[in-house]
Structure formats: C-alpha cells, structure tokens
Amino acid sequence: MKYTPSQLWFMDAKFGIFIHWGIYSLLKRGEWVMHNEKIPISKYEPLKDMFEASLFEPQEWVELFKDAGARYVTFTSKHHDGFCMYDSALTEYKVTNTPLGRDVVGELRDACNDEGLKLFLYYSQLDWHHPDYYPLGRTGQYAGRVEGGDWERYLEYYIGQVRELAVNYKPFGFWLDGMWDKPDADWKLHDLYQMIHSILPNALIGNNHHRKPYPGEDFQIFEQSLPGEEGGVVKNTTYISDLPLETCLTINNSWGYNEQDHQHKSVEKLLEYLVKTAGMNSNLLLNVGPRPDGTIQKEHVTRLIRIGEWLRKYGEAIYRTRGVSVEENYSVTRRDEVQYLMITTKESNVLKVPFKYARLHSLTPLKFELSNSVLYISEWSKEPIEILKLE
Ligand code: JFZ
Numbered sequence: 001m002k003y004t005p006s007q008l009w010f011m012d013a014k015f016g017i018f019i020h021w022g023i024y025s026l027l028k029r030g031e032w033v034m035h036n037e038k039i040p041i042s043k044y045e046p047l048k049d050m051f052e053a054s055l056f057e058p059q060e061w062v063e064l065f066k067d068a069g070a071r072y073v074t075f076t077s078k079h080h081d082g083f084c085m086y087d088s089a090l091t092e093y094k095v096t097n098t099p100l101g102r103d104v105v106g107e108l109r110d111a112c113n114d115e116g117l118k119l120f121l122y123y124s125q126l127d128w129h130h131p132d133y134y135p136l137g138r139t140g141q142y143a144g145r146v147e148g149g150d151w152e153r154y155l156e157y158y159i160g161q162v163r164e165l166a167v168n169y170k171p172f173g174f175w176l177d178g179m180w181d182k183p184d185a186d187w188k189l190h191d192l193y194q195m196i197h198s199i200l201p202n203a204l205i206g207n208n209h210h211r212k213p214y215p216g217e218d219f220q221i222f223e224q225s226l227p228g229e230e231g232g233v234v235k236n237t238t239y240i241s242d243l244p245l246e247t248c249l250t251i252n253n254s255w256g257y258n259e260q261d262h263q264h265k266s267v268e269k270l271l272e273y274l275v276k277t278a279g280m281n282s283n284l285l286l287n288v289g290p291r292p293d294g295t296i297q298k299e300h301v302t303r304l305i306r307i308g309e310w311l312r313k314y315g316e317a318i319y320r321t322r323g324v325s326v327e328e329n330y331s332v333t334r335r336d337e338v339q340y341l342m343i344t345t346k347e348s349n350v351l352k353v354p355f356k357y358a359r360l361h362s363l364t365p366l367k368f369e370l371s372n373s374v375l376y377i378s379e380w381s382k383e384p385i386e387i388l389k390l391e
Helices: 005-013 023-027 041-050 058-067 104-115 151-169 189-199 267-279 298-317
Strands: 015-019 072-078 118-124 173-177 204-207 220-223 245-250 282-288 322-326 330-335 338-343 350-352 360-362 367-371 374-379 386-390
Touching: 005 204, 005 282, 023 041, 058 072, 058 104, 058 298, 072 104, 104 118, 104 151, 118 151, 151 173, 151 189, 189 204, 204 220, 245 267, 267 282, 267 298, 267 322, 267 330, 282 298, 298 338, 298 386
Parallel strands: 015 072, 015 282, 072 118, 118 173, 173 204, 220 245, 245 282
Antiparallel strands: 322 330, 330 338, 338 386, 350 374, 360 386, 367 374
C-alpha cells in the first residue's frame, strides 16, 4: 500500500495522548456515568452549570504531553453524553455556555500548534442527549427522553457538527466512535468521510467501530488490546489491515476521570505496551482523564514523565520505526537497515536472534555473549526493557 504524507507522519509518530474530558468528569466515575447510573437528561444537564474548571491550562497539558514524548493529542470534542467541548453553532449544550465559558477545543488546538503537537478530534456519533437520536441503539435507554425522533435530522446534526469541527478547528485527524451502538443503522459514512476529505484532504480518519476498516478510513483503531487481539473489555476485530494502526489504552481502567479507580498500570507495564505496539507496527494512544478542575492526577503525571525520560534515552528504537515482530519475550522494530530487539520479559537468559546483521551492540548496560545467533545474557541491567541494536 502507498501511504500519504499524513499517514507516514502518523506511522513515524508512534505515541499520542488521548484526553477524555467533559461534564461527566464532575461526577468522578468515568465518562459512561450517565448511562451506568441511569441518570436522566433532566438531572444530567445541570452539570454544565457546575463546570468551572478553574485550573484548566491547556498550555500546561500540552507541555506535559510533549515532555512525555507524545507527538499528537486526541481530544473528546463530544462524547456519548452529547455535551460539546467546543463552540458549536448547532447546539446550546456546549462548553462556552458553562461557567468556564471558554472554547476548550480551540484553546487546545492553539496550545498544540505552539508546541508542535498534532491534534486529532474524537467525536461520538452516538448521542444520549439529542432528541433525534432515534430509534435508540444498545445504550441510552435511561435518559428519560420522549419516544420518537427523526433519524434523518440527527444525521444532518452530527455530520454538521463534524463539518464545523473540520472548518473551524482544522484538526490533523478525526477519531470517530459510537457506531457500534447501532451497527445496522445507515450512518451515511460515505457522505461523512467525503465531506471531511473535501474540507481537509489530508486529514486522517479513524473509526472505533471494531470492524474491518471501511473505505475512506485512513488508519485502523484497536481498543485496550494489541492489534489482532479480541480484547477483554470490548471485542475488536482480529483483522489487521495494512492501514496505519493505532491502539488506545487506559493507564488505569477508566477513560474519563474516575476517583475510585486506583488500578494504575506501572511504568514498566506501560513501556511494555509501547514496545509491543511498536513491534506490531502500531501507534500507542495512551489516555488521561483530567479532573473536573482541569488538572491531571499525579499518578498519571508521574507515569507520563517517566515514559518521556525513557523515550529521550531509547526513542531511537521507537520513533520512525516500523514493526517487525512481537514474540513472547521480545519485540522487534526496524528503521531502514537497523533493527532494534527489545527484551520485554527477563525470564529466559537464552535468546535466539534470528535476524541478519553485521554488528550487534546493546543500548542498555546488560552483559551478554553471542554465539551462533544465540544470545546468552549473564547479567540484566536495571532498565525495564533491554535494547539491542542490530546493524
Ligand atoms: C469507546 C467509548 O464507549 C469509551 O467511552 C471510550 O471513549 C473508548 C475510547 O471508546 O469504547 C467502547 C467501544 C465499544 C463498546 C464499548 C465501549 N461496545 O462495543 O460496547
């Protein structure tokens, strides 16, 4: 497959940060709280009058992400609750009508531009709030809405909103989600993708529908599992296309801020994911869910900073590489003639190195000997992942 310059940029970038932030953050129980706790629209809507986010500093977010080594940011412009984090002309249910009163998407775009990070916009095609999202799909049945609604009008609304995002914010790409709620509905995908590409010919479109990519999509998304794995929480397709790939992952088990969720993955585990996704030729999109006041919890900040430190040391094995393979104990990437063998499990001291190379040396300070393409490791280093460079 011949890739466009945007796709090549994307494949070289390797690491992005996902942000889930909205009025659901106020309840501190994740972005699905409205559905999970059966909160009707009448009780949920007033959250918008409490959204002050007095510590929201997009510049600080973006500086942190840049320090973490991320090359792009993907932000929830509208999640399933239907609330818009940008200044939409098509609804009053939006962030500019909150006490915060600022255009979050616009400010984040400016901050990303200043720091040289690309911005992708997440947009939920599923909507628990809009009266024309009807008939309902698998979710949203506790919103307390009147029966009825005009699906054609909803299509106009949602495609109109994506058009607004394209025209007014010019993101580098779109990250669509929610079609799985009504898998058999006519979402007018063809029109949607054509519209986006007619306004932004180079924009990258991805859709988290968990199926084989549709025509018009520019990258393929996997959720909470490595490409090709079915996944625990959600069922992904096992089909891996030759489009650029991206795997999104939570640090704990929540996308939107969840005060109760303390199951944060260790830095070592997160680095293992990064190395494995790279070995699979995929990007990693690692999520943070800022608190309602606009700050990011320290458990996540410290992890991001440590990932950044690791990438500054060993980023040559990740950035601008292509995936070669992922094995039980190691993962391999390459850039032109150079290959990187990254040992993710220090269980076996004997490793076969079935690749052609003229020279082999280690980037991490481990002790090893090599004979007949077999690596004998006599001492592991203190680094979470051992890296050997094959030239
Ligand atoms: C979706 C969102 O629902 C979730 O809130 C988050 O934004 C994540 C990145 O994407 O996750 C899914 C996708 C599909 C299903 C459930 C959650 N599904 O098929 O039931």
